[in-house]
Amino acid sequence: MQALLDNLDPLLRALGTTVTITLVAGVAALVLGTLVTIARVSPVPVLRGAAFCYVQFFVNVPLLALLLLAVFALPDAGLIMPLTTTAVVVLAVYEAAYVAEAVRSGVNTIPPGQLEAARALGLRLPQILRLVVVPQALRAVVQPLGNVMIALVMNSALAATVGVVELTSAVNKVNLVEAQPIPIFAGAGLVYMAIALAIGLAAGRIEKKVAIAR
Amino acid sequence: MSATSPVTPMVSMRGVDKHFGALHVLRGIDLEVAPREVVVVVGPSGSGKSTLCRTINRLEVVDAGEIRVDGEPLPAEGAALARLRADVGMVFQQFNLFGHRTVLDNVAMAPVAVRRTPKKEAGERGMALLERVGIADKAHRHPAELSGGQQQRAAIARALAMQPKVMLFDEPTSALDPEMVGEVLDVMTGLAAEGMTMVVVTHEMGFARRVADRVVFMDAGQVVEQAPPAEFFDATRSERARAFLASVLQH
Numbered sequence A: 001m002q003a004l005l006d007n008l009d010p011l012l013r014a015l016g017t018t019v020t021i022t023l024v025a026g027v028a029a030l031v032l033g034t035l036v037t038i039a040r041v042s043p044v045p046v047l048r049g050a051a052f053c054y055v056q057f058f059v060n061v062p063l064l065a066l067l068l069l070a071v072f073a074l075p076d077a078g079l080i081m082p083l084t085t086t087a088v089v090v091l092a093v094y095e096a097a098y099v100a101e102a103v104r105s106g107v108n109t110i111p112p113g114q115l116e117a118a119r120a121l122g123l124r125l126p127q128i129l130r131l132v133v134v135p136q137a138l139r140a141v142v143q144p145l146g147n148v149m150i151a152l153v154m155n156s157a158l159a160a161t162v163g164v165v166e167l168t169s170a171v172n173k174v175n176l177v178e179a180q181p182i183p184i185f186a187g188a189g190l191v192y193m194a195i196a197l198a199i200g201l202a203a204g205r206i207e208k209k210v211a212i213a214r
Numbered sequence B: 001m002s003a004t005s006p007v008t009p010m011v012s013m014r015g016v017d018k019h020f021g022a023l024h025v026l027r028g029i030d031l032e033v034a035p036r037e038v039v040v041v042v043g044p045s046g047s048g049k050s051t052l053c054r055t056i057n058r059l060e061v062v063d064a065g066e067i068r069v070d071g072e073p074l075p076a077e078g079a080a081l082a083r084l085r086a087d088v089g090m091v092f093q094q095f096n097l098f099g100h101r102t103v104l105d106n107v108a109m110a111p112v113a114v115r116r117t118p119k120k121e122a123g124e125r126g127m128a129l130l131e132r133v134g135i136a137d138k139a140h141r142h143p144a145e146l147s148g149g150q151q152q153r154a155a156i157a158r159a160l161a162m163q164p165k166v167m168l169f170d171e172p173t174s175a176l177d178p179e180m181v182g183e184v185l186d187v188m189t190g191l192a193a194e195g196m197t198m199v200v201v202t203h204e205m206g207f208a209r210r211v212a213d214r215v216v217f218m219d220a221g222q223v224v225e226q227a228p229p230a231e232f233f234d235a236t237r238s239e240r241a242r243a244f245l246a247s248v249l250q251h
Helices: A002-006 A008-041 A044-058 A063-076 A083-107 A112-120 A125-140 A142-162 A167-176 A179-210 B049-055 B079-086 B101-114 B119-132 B148-160 B178-193 B205-211 B229-234 B239-249
Strands: B012-018 B023-033 B040-044 B064-069 B088-091 B166-170 B199-200 B214-219 B223-229
Touching: A002 A008, A002 A167, A002 A179, A008 A044, A008 A083, A008 A125, A008 A142, A008 A167, A063 A083, A063 A142, A063 A167, A083 A125, A083 A142, A083 A167, A112 A125, A112 B088, A112 B148, A125 A142, A125 B101, A142 A179, A167 A179, A167 B088, A179 B199, B012 B049, B023 B049, B023 B223, B040 B049, B040 B205, B049 B166, B049 B199, B079 B088, B079 B101, B088 B148, B101 B119, B101 B148, B119 B148, B148 B178, B178 B199, B178 B205, B199 B205, B205 B229, B205 B239, B214 B239, B223 B229, B223 B239, B229 B239
Parallel strands: B040 B199, B040 B214, B088 B166, B166 B199
Antiparallel strands: B012 B023, B012 B064, B214 B223
């Protein structure tokens, strides 16, 4: 316990990094994943195919492999970004695939008659997506999206392996000095649990609030 | 055309054919609906009457033939089709209200999005329409909180909000409990009295008799007979229409 308190400053800073990575990558993943879903349900075959390939690729490649690839291969290809930025981008595009799958299942809950009604009113496809499809699809998948966000928090720990000093990396460093693995890692674990719990509770709240009565 | 009829028909169908796979659902349909006319389409299940209704705003695409609305041929998919659909109101059997929006939002959404009506004005006009169909007190409820009859009246208000030139009703009372059929038919009767051009697919023979200017009887994808209601019901010409009327009117 004392080991944690002695190093509170760097640990809190690292926690801040974890939270920042999660927030930025989470919002980006929600936006990107929704766009992928829109492509996936669009009437344009090329977009549908591209979205399908996107989801298949990121669901079937380990996140660690993607992180290593981005950190070591992208600079080779001339694209140099700060480590944390790289990690955020990789996490966002990776989780976006899971967001897309969740949102797609939400799209499937919308009665097809509503889409006909929207077309009959003279709405164009982008308006139908914005006004009818996306809001209802998202409302239907709040809880699954919460789970994707929880997975994102846990996955952000992998950024430690490529040198980002987030929570896991920081406690690891503290342990190298203090050599008290049980309190140090258990403490970090409790923090992750608390974040996951907060996301789960928030998702439950939001779901209740936006649920569509049928 | 203009030589035979002095006014442009609101809806005109010429030689319309449509297949669902091997099923020939519309066979050489010729039909004209004059402005302010109320045409009620009746016929047995599977006769193609719903499909006919849905081809008029291209929710179903025809295989052959020509459909014109207010003189304009139906455009292919795209902006022009959306513009045409904005002028053609449609009411569905299953209401199809947007579940995540309040009743008033359902009514005001399309005028704002399609007609660029200012939100406030669309809201006021929406309230007036809800008043007219008798559910102003439900304006801020969600569709699922309404009865079937109320939902269908909201759906009618939603279609009217676009100030359509013609209204299509695709079996508007078929999904309703019997005690709610009347309230929806009352709204439709009022619309007809105000001079709205209407194509109504229905099984409500009383409505057809009272409100229609012309009854169109369909069977097996064809228009078998069309006549003013008095003539259709009391001096039915075709054997098939007689058999149909006998089976629906005997109860």
